Amino acid sequence: MVQAVKCLIVYGRGLDINDRQLYLACRELIGKPMLARASNLSSAIRGGKANIWHGSRELTDVDLCFLRSLGTGSLEQVLCRVGVLECMKSCGTFMVNGALEMLLAKNKFLSLCRLTLEGFPAPDTYLTESANWAYRMCQDLGRQVYKPLLGSMGFGSQLFRNVDEAYTLYHRLEELGIPIHVQRYVEKRRDLRIFVIDGEVAAAMERVPRAGEWRANVSQGGWVKPFRAEGELRELAIRAVEKLNLFYAGVDLLEVDEAPLLLEVNASPHWQGVQEASGVNIAQTLVKAALRHLKK
Structure with missing residues (x-):
């Protein structure tokens, strides 16, 4: 059933396949969402109020914003977009994910440092x-x-x-x-991606590198296998996402003989591989979870 929710999807330079699937899921479950390139967003503080624009169009009372990318640009340009999006959050919009949280997660070293100091195992x-x-x-x-x-x-x-x-x-x-x-570099038994949405594991996969390649990323020619995340692996992924204050993320882990190791937490993950491996419609699962959160 379509719900009366004003929804916005913010993307980088252009819409990728994940963004398009998210758009279709929003249209089916909420109604036609607005689309905005991150670099085209603006904000003003005047008369004791804050306002957000996309180009010449004022965005008022946005209930839900899926932030897929901050886009490319200089440090000042990225911080400008973070400022506008955090202003939107302060005006009451539910951000999936928040701009500051995405910026932290995007810095691989800083986010890994935060998690390591919280007791998460990671490679040197x-x-x-x-x-x-x-x-x-x-x-x-x-x-x-x-x-x-x-x-x-x-x-x-x-x-x-x-x-x-x-x-x-x-x-x-x-x-x-x-x-x-x-x-x-760590020799591993499995290279895993666990997809967490709102405190629950939505899907998971094992990534296998192609012959002669050490990287298991699907974008580097790796292939995927179904994987069921249970026990320590499941809890590790969920806690990592919670510690970084993310609503959803892809958690990359290595399963080694001694104990699992955390590689990184991706706050704007692509989900084609995990969707293929698990059969889970990630975009719809994400939108449904966001709607449940709005009802709380």
Whole structure:
């Protein structure tokens, strides 16, 4: 049944397949949602009130906003969008997910630091702008992975056998002014993505890399298998999402012999792979959960 909810979907440069599925789910369950590119949002504070615009159109009384991306741009541009979206949240809109929470989760090192200090197990991870510091600190890592600090889907990640092999890249990154974000490579039994929505596991999958490839990301040619998240893995994923104050997220875990390790929490995850593996309609599940939350 269509419910009287004013809904907005905020996207980056353009709508991807996940955004389009979310749009269709909203149209079916709520009514036609509004669409807004993050860079086209504006806000004003005047007369003791705050107002939000998309282009020349004022957005009033938005009940529910699905924030899928903050878009690309300079630091100031991204912070501008965060400011506008947080203003919308302050005006009473329920954000899925919040802009500040998304910004925190997007910083892989900062979010992993927060979770590690809360007791979550994670691989040894280093962040610096100095190639020499990275060389000294990563001597004992052996196989190590360089990951772009704000990357996704495995793009730009590189595996090295040792720090000497990696040093040329680290030195070049320093020259270019790009942070050096390094993580110990871990041999695992399973590479897992657990999809959490509103405190519950909605779906999960095991990711298997294609032959000759170390990355298991679907975007890198990996394939998916159904997986049932239970026990410690289930609780670890749910708690990680809760600690980062996210309504939904994709939690990446490695199942190793000793104990599971947390890799990252994605606050704007793609869900095609987990949807294929589980048979769960993620977009509809997400919209239904958001509507239940609005009723509380």
